[in-house]
Amino acid sequence: MKLGLQLGYWQRNADDATETVLTAERLGYDSIWTAEAYGSDVFTPLAWYGARTSRIKLGTSIAQMSARPPVTTAMTAMTLDHLTGGRLLLGIGASGPQVVEGWYGQPFAKPLTRTREYVDIMRQVWRREEPVTSDGAHYPLPLPDGLGKPLKLITHPLRPDIPLYLGAEGPKNVALAAELGQGWLPLFAFPSKIEEMYGEALSGAAPGFDVAAMVMVMISDDVQAALDGVKMMLTLYIGGMGARHRNFHADIIGRMGFAEAAERIQALYLAGKKDEAFRAIPDELADGISLVGPPGRIKERLELWRQSPVTSLLVMGPRDEKSLTIIRDLVLN
Template identity: 80%
Template sequence: MADDLKLGLNLGYWQRHADDATETVLAAERLGYDSVWTAEAYGSDAFTPLAWYGARTSRIKLGTSVAQLSARTPAATAMTAMTLDHLTGGRLLLGVGASGPQVVEGWYGVPFPKPLARTREYVEIMKRIWRREEPVTSDGEHYPLPYPGGAGLGKPLKLITHPLRPEIPLYLGAEGPRNVALAAEIADGWLPLFVFPEKIERMYGESLAAAGPGFDIAAMVHVIVTDDVAQAIDIVKMTLTLYIGGMGAKSRNFHADIIGRMGYADAAAKIQELYLAGRRDEAFRAIPDELADGISLVGPIERIRERLALWRDSPVTSLLAMGPRDEPTLRALRDAVHG
């Protein structure tokens, strides 16, 4: 239970057009938001916008939610994170995630199997790089260092630059119980995409048992401030339609799985069936309103303020708002969370 939720802003990744959110980020910093986060899939990358915003701000923390493991080697991510952390005075929050096989194999061109083992190995290598205790080696299956074979001339190396912080805060984007348990074991925080605050304890209580003091559960939450609750719920349902129906294969869709664990397995199966059959309007209508409402904060600010009690009573410690861009809305949300 979090009496004082931290409030962040999640900008996600660029959609169709390049989206410079500098004015939004500056407003969030003025209003005392704790953090701003960017993402990547197969469009804009997560780090470049943070460097851009970091150069224009002085206090707000800068998070990746998430940087794709398969987009870079562990050493490349560790170097990028160290550099950005230095340039922004120690403000980076590094969120990483394994994504899914469609993106990993279809876009990045690398194999997806064993995501938990790959994540563990990846994180351990980054931590060794930042600590600079010795030249980095790894005998892991996925990222062996030095590389076995090739020219046969690889040698263990140590990071040239001394990191500003030898322990950059690490978050894992995770949905499955075992992946959440891994976050609790090896990371400083967890970045869940869909959270039903009343159900998170039942769904992940055992997975979070190993989390240490200060472990940050930073939930990404759709926030829509409007007098038209039904319309706002429909906007959330449009996102759910895509994620449940199309962000994965019929045989393997992690987003559909999490909706099932929330208690909507039959609905998730129906939504996916309709979506993959090209009946997207029907898939949209098959999403229960209570599901879309339960994982979001929508409606007049008074309604949002009331529903925030559910989040305060949950294990969530940070709200990463997805949606608000104008200063009046950002201020209203801040006042609802901290007022």
């Protein structure tokens, strides 16, 4: 199992994690990952960290498709991959209606079809076999009835096939990741239920396909306090990160077997009862998607992850060297 560090996106203030990244590289972590929502972007921090490191892989989880046309993401990825000596892992995703429509002012329509077109165009850009064209409905190239002509990337990419990961939660999107990509980035993974939920979707994956699961890790002798930290994150995602009638995060929690709880949590959160929403999250759910407690407990629960389809753990939470060292020893030794 490979080990990565998920840095996420900046919260209220700028978050230069250079020292944490240097520590992770020194300790033998395989990768670091950044994210974006509607604050800090996903690529600039990676360029910053890439200039200060030499080995660790640099992942986006995720670059939102609606933030950039596919050729822009392809150019950015190619440039960063060149500058860092071929260390980029490009994770992309459709995001959700709230962000796509509310922040980018674009319709959230047919995410599977859009993703397929997006990936095809990026790979045309990187391979430079012909000028880039697309007759898809979402990203037609060149623009029909205009003055444009098909163009080919000026710069020769360092790698004609940059490793591509898809952020996906629904079974159809996961199946698309298995078909098109080199990896899948699940936000919430309940290791003992992945096979039941996604086994069929993952059946088409090529050998070496990377299931890179993001998992909150909290090293603490107070297990309940650590679980409460996980619940705070779940309260926001289940309750508020999505529209009332279309919340992909609440849907996935439902498919894990907590549909009734997810519905209650969202209803309480949207009614302004955030404390009650927090208390409505089952301990079993918080514990199932995280690794919390003293090192011995985490070591024991790691076996569930080793027995699952997960091949990379992307750790969320710890930033100090002591915690990163403990996690490294538990996962890699």
